[in-house]
Amino acid sequence: MDLELITARLRLDPLRESDADALYAYRSDPAVALYQGWKPSTRGEALDFIRAQQHSTPDRRDSWLQRAIRLADATLIGDLGLHIPAGADGSYAFGITIAPVYQGMGYAREALRALFDMVFGELRAHRLHASIDQRNAPCAALLRSLGMRQEAHFRESLKLRGEWVDDVIFAMLAREWAHARAER
Numbered sequence: 169m170d171l172e173l174i175t176a177r178l179r180l181d182p183l184r185e186s187d188a189d190a191l192y193a194y195r196s197d198p199a200v201a202l203y204q205g206w207k208p209s210t211r212g213e214a215l216d217f218i219r220a221q222q223h224s225t226p227d228r229r230d231s232w233l234q235r236a237i238r239l240a241d242a243t244l245i246g247d248l249g250l251h252i253p254a255g256a257d258g259s260y261a262f263g264i265t266i267a268p269v270y271q272g273m274g275y276a277r278e279a280l281r282a283l284f285d286m287v288f289g290e291l292r293a294h295r296l297h298a299s300i301d302q303r304n305a306p307c308a309a310l311l312r313s314l315g316m317r318q319e320a321h322f323r324e325s326l327k328l329r330g331e332w333v334d335d336v337i338f339a340m341l342a343r344e345w346a347h348a349r350a351e352r
Contacts, residue, residue, distance in 0.1 A: 171235055171250065173282040179238045180248060180279060182222065187236060188215040190244040194267035203301045204265060205328065230254035237266070237279050245270040248279055250287070258294035260287055264307075276310055284314070285349075288342045295341050301326075302334035311338040315348030 173180040183191065192214035194200055201207040208214040217234075224233045229252055237246040246266035253259055262283060266276050287293045300307050302321065312318075316338040324332035340348075 171233055171286070173235075173279075173286060175278050175282045177240065178275060178278055178282070179240070179242075180235045180282060181238065183218045183234060183236045183244075183247065185215060185218055187244045188218055190267070191218065191247065194246070195265065197268060199268055200265060201329075203304045203307070205263075205326075207329075237264075237275065245275060246279070248283060250283065258292065260291070260293050260296050262287075262296060262298055271306070277314065280310070280314055284340070284345050288345045293342060295339060296345075297337055297339035300336050300338065301328070302336045308336065308338070314340075315344055316340045317344075 171180065172182075188211055192208050192211045195204065195206070195208050195214065206217075208217065221234045224231055232249045232251050234247055234249045236244050237248055238244055244267075246264065248265075249263045251261035262280075264276055264280060284296065287296055297319070298311060298316070300311070302308075308318075317340070318336060319339045320335075320337040322335040322337075325335045326333050
């Protein structure tokens, strides 16, 4: 199985070498990088990341599967990562990044809904969670709007680019996603 999803406005598919410039541009933007664990320092580093992802599949355990978030015209507007657990415990993690020019338009919400449907449906996950920087209020609001709940707040538990930051964990169980979907 491959992680390729299509929504009303988006396509989530593998990153391509031709995405390197766009990926580098938004991932190295200071406003984006502030909340990210990975920031490419060069276009070449972004290209290396894309090349490394070309061999990732959802059946490769204990790895991150990164996918492009594209508009219908194939414009890269962001990326989404899914951590495939090492064991068969059914607990997955995810992360999402949207280029600043495309933020606030509902694209992250649309991409995550498709991801949640796939993870809780095809992959039969029991639990899905995300770790975010406590200062990223828009992301926290997005996750809450999808029905996720905050499970933990670890004070100054991560060091990103020389600064200690808080780590906030949001999670959802399969039955909670089924309930959230029924309420839509």
